[in-house]
Amino acid sequence: xxxxxxxxxxxxxxxxxxxxxxxxxxxxxxxxxxxxxxxxxxxxxxxxxxxxxxxxxxxxxxxxxxxxxxxxxxxxxxxxxxxxxxxxxxxxxxxxxxxxxxxxxxxxxxxxxxxxxxxxxxxxxxxxxxxxxxxxxxxxxxxxxxxxxxxxxxxxxxxxxxxxxxxxxxxxxxxxxxxxxxxxxxxxxxxxxxxxxxxxxxxxxxxxxxxxxxxxxxxxxxxxxxxxxxxxxxxxxxxxxxxxxxxxxxxxxxxxxxxxxxxxxxxxxxxxxxxxxxxxxxxxxxxxxxxxxxxxxxxxxxxxxxxxxxxxxxxxxxxxxxxxxxxxxxxxxxxxxxxxxxxxxxxxxxxxxxxxxxxxxxxxxxxxxxxxxxxxxxxxxxxxxxxxxxxxxxxxxxxxxxxxxxxxxxxxxxx
Numbered sequence: 001x002x003x004x005x006x007x008x009x010x011x012x013x014x015x016x017x018x019x020x021x022x023x024x025x026x027x028x029x030x031x032x033x034x035x036x037x038x039x040x041x042x043x044x045x046x047x048x049x050x051x052x053x054x055x056x057x058x059x060x061x062x063x064x065x066x067x068x069x070x071x072x073x074x075x076x077x078x079x080x081x082x083x084x085x086x087x088x089x090x091x092x093x094x095x096x097x098x099x100x101x102x103x104x105x106x107x108x109x110x111x112x113x114x115x116x117x118x119x120x121x122x123x124x125x126x127x128x129x130x131x132x133x134x135x136x137x138x139x140x141x142x143x144x145x146x147x148x149x150x151x152x153x154x155x156x157x158x159x160x161x162x163x164x165x166x167x168x169x170x171x172x173x174x175x176x177x178x179x180x181x182x183x184x185x186x187x188x189x190x191x192x193x194x195x196x197x198x199x200x201x202x203x204x205x206x207x208x209x210x211x212x213x214x215x216x217x218x219x220x221x222x223x224x225x226x227x228x229x230x231x232x233x234x235x236x237x238x239x240x241x242x243x244x245x246x247x248x249x250x251x252x253x254x255x256x257x258x259x260x261x262x263x264x265x266x267x268x269x270x271x272x273x274x275x276x277x278x279x280x281x282x283x284x285x286x287x288x289x290x291x292x293x294x295x296x297x298x299x300x301x302x303x304x305x306x307x308x309x310x311x312x313x314x315x316x317x318x319x320x321x322x323x324x325x326x327x328x329x330x331x332x333x334x335x336x337x338x339x340x341x342x343x344x345x346x347x348x349x350x351x352x353x354x355x356x357x358x359x360x361x362x363x364x365x366x367x368x369x370x371x372x373x374x375x376x377x378x379x380x381x382x383x384x385x386x387x388x389x390x391x392x393x394x395x396x397x398x399x400x401x402x403x404x405x406x407x408x409x410x411x412x413x414x415x
Contacts, residue, residue: 006134006196011146013193018151020185023158023178024087026051027332028266030113031246033175037106041250041386045378047113048246052239054117055124056368062125063361064214072126072357073198079122080193084186086116087179094176105172125360132348132356133199138285140348141292144341145281152274152337158185159270163263218362227350227407228359232366234297234403235343239370240396243377244304244389248332251307251386252325268326272333280338289346290407296338297401303328303335304394311387 024030026048034043066072090112097105135143158181165174222229252265284292306328310321351359377389 003135003139006199007139007143009192009196010131010134011143011150013189013196014144014147015150015154016185016189016192018148019154019158020084020087020182020189022151022155022266022270023162023182023185025266025269027245028249028263028269028329029162029175029178031249033172034106034109035250035253036171037102037109040378041247041381042375042378043106043110044246044250045243045374045376045381046110047374048242049372049375049378050110050114051117051120052242052374053368053372054114055121056364058118058121059125059363059368060218060361060365062122063357063359063365064211066125066129066357066361072129073194075122076126076130077190077194079119079124079126080190081187082119082122083116084183084190086112086119087183087186090116091176091180091183094172094179098172121364124364125357128344128348128351128360129357130198132351134196137349140345141284141289141341142281144344145277145284148273148280148337148341149277152270152277154185155270156267156274158182159263159267162266166263214358217358218366221359221362222366225350228363230403230407231346231350232363234293234400234407235363235367236370237396237400237403238297238300238339239367239373241300241304241393241400243373243396244307244393245332246374247377247381247386247389248303248307248325248328250381251390254386255321257322257325265325265329268329269333269336272330272335273337274333275330276334276337280341284341284345289342289349290404292338292342293346293407294401294404296335296342297397297404299331299335299338300397301394301401303331304390304397307390308387308394 030047031044034040034047038044062075066075090109093105093108093112097108100108131140131143161181162178165177168174169177222232249265280292283295306324310324347360347363348356377392380392381389
């Protein structure tokens with residue numbers, strides 16, 4: 001298969017997944033679902049913590065297996081079809097389990113969400129490896145931007161349908177329908193990507209180290225590769241930035257915004273992601289992935305800073321406050337897409353071709369604990385209020401920016 005056809009297949013699969021993941025966005029749809037089920041900020045914090053940690057944790061093991069076996073596609077199949085199946089199960093639970101006691105239903109929802117998160121983690125290592133072997137470096141930012149742009153367009157349709165479902169169906173049937181839609185799109189994405197097949201490689205087959213040797217090699221990489229090490233430190237700060245992510249929707253509820261408008265906030269987030277894709281793709285391919293990382297990190301200071309400013313400001317009209325939150329979610333969507341493009345692209349760039357699965361496994365496993373911080377944020381919010389969460393997020397974004405500014409990266413004419 002030609003590079004052009006692989007570009008098209010990867011982009012098409014990404015578009016379908018991006019739209020599907022929008023329908024189960026952890027900061028809006030799933031946070032609103034569990035908040036209405038439990039009313040607990042701790043559980044809301046757990047939604048993002050479980051998703052991020054679950055996605056990252058399995059990658060150390062998957063990286064070892066993929067590196068040792070010299071093949072990645074079958075691990076992608078397990079993860080991609082597995083996560084789509086988890087969402088189908090969650091939709092069925094919400095539809096047929098609506099009469100269950102609230103606590104019981106909440107527990108089942110969180111168990112399935114945890115399963116989805118950990119199964120999703122199987123996908124990342126093989127995805128990075130296959131995409132990096134399918135598409136040259138100078139096209140990868142545009143590939144990811146195409147994926148997010150097309151996915152954003154399709155996600156607008158998902159948002160429109162979600163808004164109608166929330167208004168037309170009773171809770172939790174509306175969420176069951178939204179999540180079923182997500183599952184369908186994820187199955188479609190998985191089918192398109194696997195149909196492409198795994199590209200052949202000219203590299204010699206790697207030696208098959210033991211798991212202990214694999215871990216020792218990872219420690220050596222961390223000690224000797226300064227760029228990799230600083231990238232890890234910056235990603236830890238990024239986990240602290242994400243502490244606030246599920247609490248924007250809680251803050252909106254606190255100031256009187258109706259959670260039935262959650263689809264409109266999701267729509268603003270989707271439009272922000274959609275509108276920014278061309279910028280991120282152009283930036284990453286022309287000025288380098290490190291440059292894009294630095295710009296996104298600086299931008300992440302803005303949303304929590306606005307929330308803190310709002311705490312000192314009085315808006316007499318709820319419509320004015322809702323408009324501000326629409327703007328915040330627009331920026332959050334733009335930054336989230338830019339961050340994904342930058343992180344994936346930069347990790348591919350600094351990973352040696354013959355060690356790419358291992359590097360992905362090392363990086364994501366070492367940074368995984370940082371993404372449990374939103375769970376800690378739930379306890380902090382319960383004890384001290386939401387403002388402290390946004391303050392921590394803002395200062396973490398500042399620290400992340402300072403770390404990334406120390407990293408030198410390749411420009412487009414060096415790749």
